[in-house]
Amino acid sequence: xxxxxKNKVTPPPNTCPLRECLGIIGGAWTPGIxxxxxxxxxxxSELKGDLKGVSAKVLSTRLKKLAVxxxxxxxxxxxxxxxxxYSLTDLGCELKPAIEAIVAVGHRLKDRxxxxxx
Amino acid sequence: xxxxxKNKVTPPPNTCPLRECLGIIGGAWTPGIxxxxxxxxxxxSELKGDLKGVSAKVLSTRLKKLAVxxxxxxxxxxxxxxxxxYSLTDLGCELKPAIEAIVAVGHRLKDRxxxxxx
DNA sequence: CCGTATCCCCGCTGATACTG
DNA sequence: CAGTATCAGCGGGGATACGG
Numbered sequence: 001x002x003x004x005x006k007n008k009v010t011p012p013p014n015t016c017p018l019r020e021c022l023g024i025i026g027g028a029w030t031p032g033i034x035x036x037x038x039x040x041x042x043x044x045s046e047l048k049g050d051l052k053g054v055s056a057k058v059l060s061t062r063l064k065k066l067a068v069x070x071x072x073x074x075x076x077x078x079x080x081x082x083x084x085x086y087s088l089t090d091l092g093c094e095l096k097p098a099i100e101a102i103v104a105v106g107h108r109l110k111d112r113x114x115x116x117x118x
Numbered sequence: 119x120x121x122x123x124k125n126k127v128t129p130p131p132n133t134c135p136l137r138e139c140l141g142i143i144g145g146a147w148t149p150g151i152x153x154x155x156x157x158x159x160x161x162x163s164e165l166k167g168d169l170k171g172v173s174a175k176v177l178s179t180r181l182k183k184l185a186v187x188x189x190x191x192x193x194x195x196x197x198x199x200x201x202x203x204y205s206l207t208d209l210g211c212e213l214k215p216a217i218e219a220i221v222a223v224g225h226r227l228k229d230r231x232x233x234x235x236x
Numbered sequence: 237c238c239g240t241a242t243c244c245c246c247g248c249t250g251a252t253a254c255t256g
Numbered sequence: 257c258a259g260t261a262t263c264a265g266c267g268g269g270g271a272t273a274c275g276g
Binding site: 113 | 134137142144146149188213215216217220221223
């Protein structure tokens with residue numbers, strides 16, 4: 001089986017910390033996760049209920065990655081049945097201002113777009 | 119040829135302005151474009167030279183989208199041969215603080231990661 | 237010089253079903 | 257409840273070739 005083309009998957013152009021951060025908040029649901037976790041710790045199911053429409057796989061994947069990156073903390077509570085609680089770490093809280101800045105510009109963008117179409 | 123599965127391509131979960139903005143700065147090269155344009159207006163070739171490795175297609179696509187969104191301004195200068203100059207609009211300048219916020223957190227992320235592996 | 241068109245690959249995400 | 261496994265689809269992005 002010979003690959004017909006090299007197309008070397010393209011070298012990643014990102015050497016800056018920006019990509020590092022976008023890899024975290026760039027996920028489709030990650031901002032929502034940070035947002036809800038920023039209010040109070042939540043369990044897996046609660047999160048899944050808040051983020052209506054998210055699949056368990058994606059939520060699980062995101063949560064795992066965020067935990068590895070030190071953004072969220074995973075705490076297993078010894079209840080019956082065992083519940084798992086997720087919360088924001090200090091580092092995770094630092095993400096909030098960045099997200100808010102993005103949201104703020106997002107509003108500007110929507111306003112501009114709304115003004116143009118009208 | 120009957121499609122064996124619908125898999126309705128999944129409804130977009132994004133109704134928030136956050137996605138709106140991420141659609142702009144989320145591009146692989148967009149932050150760099152904003153960054154360089156924030157220093158001074160640049161031509162297509164200059165931009166392509168600054169962002170080493172970017173393909174013309176992607177740069178063109180991004181620039182076009184950014185122009186539509188009102189983030190960059192495309193100015194054709196009646197020289198010979200005609201040169202095209204790109205610059206940041208007011209709205210584009212508002213993107214800079216958001217990007218800086220992201221970069222700031224990105225540094226924290228890298229530090230944390232470096233500390234963990236060590 | 238300034239792009240656009242075509243082809244291709246990969247990663248993210250969703251749907252569903254299954255395990256502890 | 258809290259996930260994991262498998263299958264599949266879309267879109268972003270790179271390479272190259274071509275048009276204005």
